[in-house]
Each structure stands twice: as structure tokens, then as C-alpha cells.
Amino acid sequence: MPRRHKPEKAYKNMRFLNSDDARTIRILSEYQEPLSRLRNHKVNSTILFLGSSRATPRGRGKILTPYYWQAEELAFRLAKWAMTLKLRGKSFVICTGAGPGIMEAANRGAQRAGGVSIGMNISIPHEQYPNPYISRELSFMFHYFFMRKFWLINLARAAVAFPGGYGTLDELFEILTLLQAEKISKRKFRFFLYGEDYWKKVLQLDFLAKAGAISPEDLKLFTTCSSPAEAFRLLKAHLLDTF
Numbered sequence: 163m164p165r166r167h168k169p170e171k172a173y174k175n176m177r178f179l180n181s182d183d184a185r186t187i188r189i190l191s192e193y194q195e196p197l198s199r200l201r202n203h204k205v206n207s208t209i210l211f212l213g214s215s216r217a218t219p220r221g222r223g224k225i226l227t228p229y230y231w232q233a234e235e236l237a238f239r240l241a242k243w244a245m246t247l248k249l250r251g252k253s254f255v256i257c258t259g260a261g262p263g264i265m266e267a268a269n270r271g272a273q274r275a276g277g278v279s280i281g282m283n284i285s286i287p288h289e290q291y292p293n294p295y296i297s298r299e300l301s302f303m304f305h306y307f308f309m310r311k312f313w314l315i316n317l318a319r320a321a322v323a324f325p326g327g328y329g330t331l332d333e334l335f336e337i338l339t340l341l342q343a344e345k346i347s348k349r350k351f352r353f354f355l356y357g358e359d360y361w362k363k364v365l366q367l368d369f370l371a372k373a374g375a376i377s378p379e380d381l382k383l384f385t386t387c388s389s390p391a392e393a394f395r396l397l398k399a400h401l402l403d404t405f
Contacts, residue, residue, distance in 0.1 A: 192309040195283075196302055203299060204251035207404075208280060208317045209397070211256065212333050213264025213324030215290070228323050229357060230267045234323065235390040236356075237271030237279075243398060245277055254319065254401055255280055260301065261290045261312075264324045269295035272299055284310050311336065319404050320352045320397055325360040341375075341383045348383075352403070354401040356393060357384075358386040 177327045178184055200347045211233060227317030232367035237256045244254040256272040258265035273295045274280035281296030283303045290300050304310035315321075315337065336351055340346045372377045387393040 168305050169345065181237070189306060192304055192306055195392070199302075203278075205255055205300070205302070205317065206251045206253045207319045208255045208257035209401075210314055210318040210321040211237060211258045211264060211268035211324065212321060212326065212330050213260075213267075214326035214330060215263040215265065215294075216327070217263040217267065217324075219267070226325060229274050229360075230264065231242050232356070233264045233267035233273040233322075234274070236261065237268040238275045239271075239390060239394045240397060241265050241275035241277035241279070243274040243394075245275070252278065253323055257282065257314065257318065258296075259283070260292045260296060262293055264326065266293035266295060268340045269293055273297075282310050282313055290301070302341070309339060315340070315346070319350060319401055320354065322354045322356050322397070323361075324356045325364075331364075336380075338383055339382075349366075350404050352397070353384040354393060355384050355386045356388070358388045361386065370387065 172178060179187065190357075192234070209395055213233060214226055217230040217233075218224065219227070219230050221227040240254065244252075255278060256268050257280040258268045260283035262275065265281070269279045269281060270293075278297040278300060279295065280300040281292050281302065283290060283292050284307060285303060285305055292303075302313070304313075304394065311333070316334070321337055323330060323337075334355075337346070341348060341351070341353060367376070367381060371378050371381055385396060387396055
């Protein structure tokens with residue numbers, strides 16, 4: 163009598179799940195698992211912090227170091243304020259890309275305030291480990307950049323772009339494009355560029371308007387600010403208006 167063969171269930175077949183044919187399943191997993199976890203932890207909305215992973219908390223004469231501590235202070239103020247609102251669930255939770263630098267500073271500030279914070283990491287060749295200030299239950303790892311970007315923006319009611327490099331510029335222009343195309347609500351979402359002197363040197367957006375590449379109104383898609391107190395005041399006014 164021939165031996166009976168018991169085939170493996172498809173959802174337990176790791177060779178299949180890691181194959182090209184199962185890519186759609188992996189993409190769907192990176193949508194569904196964060197959705198489930200964020201709902202279970204009652205996260206209603208977030209404030210997204212962007213900025214350089216190379217900003218360090220110590221470094222005499224380094225341009226990015228002051229921004230590290232300013233991001234930490236702004237996140238602290240926002241997290242502390244959000245906890246006083248007594249809303250159902252968790253609103254205006256600090257969210258970052260989970261890495262070092264400005265991301266670490268923002269998670270650190272939220273932790274100092276006694277609040278939870280989110281970190282959405284990405285697997286890359288030079289592995290980026292989650293910074294130690296992220297709430298463990300809200301620490302995520304993504305393979306697909308576009309799914310990570312979706313979740314960074316999906317629940318955000320505001321984003322603050324601190325000085326940064328290619329990665330920050332990528333996210334900055336994506337947000338501006340989504341706002342321009344009205345894929346993000348201009349009423350519910352506000353975009354801030356933190357560090358006016360830095361961004362004036364990096365971005366020549368006035369020239370784009372003069373050249374006709376963008377409309378003059380597109381220059382109003384963001385607000386500049388240059389101190390934690392100023393940014394906190396502007397963010398708080400906007401966030402209170404989104405209820």
C-alpha cells in the first residue's frame with residue numbers, strides 16, 4: 163500500500179510565501195498587520211516627524227545636532243499636551259521612521275513625556291535598527307517602501323520635516339505632491355518645514371513658481387517654523403481645529 167502524502171497548507175509553505183508569486187500576499191500583510199495592531203492599541207491619529215538619521219545628540223559645531231534636541235523638545239511638548247485631551251483612544255501619537263537621528267529624538271521626547279510613540283522601520287542593506295525609545299508594541303518593520311510610506315502618512319494629522327538628506331527630501335516632496343493632488347485633506351493635515359534657514363538653502367521653491375512649474379498657491383502647502391515653541395503653538399492650533 164503506497165504511503166499517504168499529506169500536502170502542506172499554502173499559508174504554511176514558506177517557500178511559496180517568499181516567492182514572486184506570493185508578493186501580493188506579502189504586500190497585503192504589510193497593510194493588514196499594522197492596521198490590526200494600530201486598531202488594537204486604539205491609535206486614532208499621529209504626528210509624523212521626518213529628518214536626518216545622521217543628526218547626533220552630541221557634536222560640537224555640527225549643523226544637525228541642535229535640531230536633534232529641538233525635535234526632542236517639540237515631541238515632548240506635543241506628547242505631553244495630547245495626553246491631557248482625554249480623548250477616546252490615542253490621538254496625535256508621535257510617529258517616526260524608527261531609525262536614529264531626528265527619528266530617535268522624536269521618540270525620545272515622547273517617552274520623556276510618558277507617552278507611547280510609533281516607529282516604522284524599513285529593512286535595507288545597511289540594517290537600520292529601531293531606536294530604543296519606540297514603544298515596543300508599536301514598533302513595525304516593513305520590506306516595501308511604499309507600504310511603509312502609506313502607514314507613515316495614513317493616520318497623520320500633521321508632519322514636521324526637520325533638516326535631512328535624500329530620504330527626508332523624498333518624503334517631503336511626496337507629501338507636497340499628495341497635498342497638491344488633494345490626495346491628502348488640506349483641512350485635516352498640515353505640513354511644517356522646521357528650520358527655515360536650512361530649508362531656504364536647500365529648496366528654491368520660489369523659483370519653481372516663477373518658472374511656472376508650480377502655482378504660487380503651491381507655496382502655501384507648507385508652513386515654516388524655527389523653534390519648538392513656535393512649532394508647538396502652530397501645531398496645537400491646527401490639531402485642535404481637526405476635531
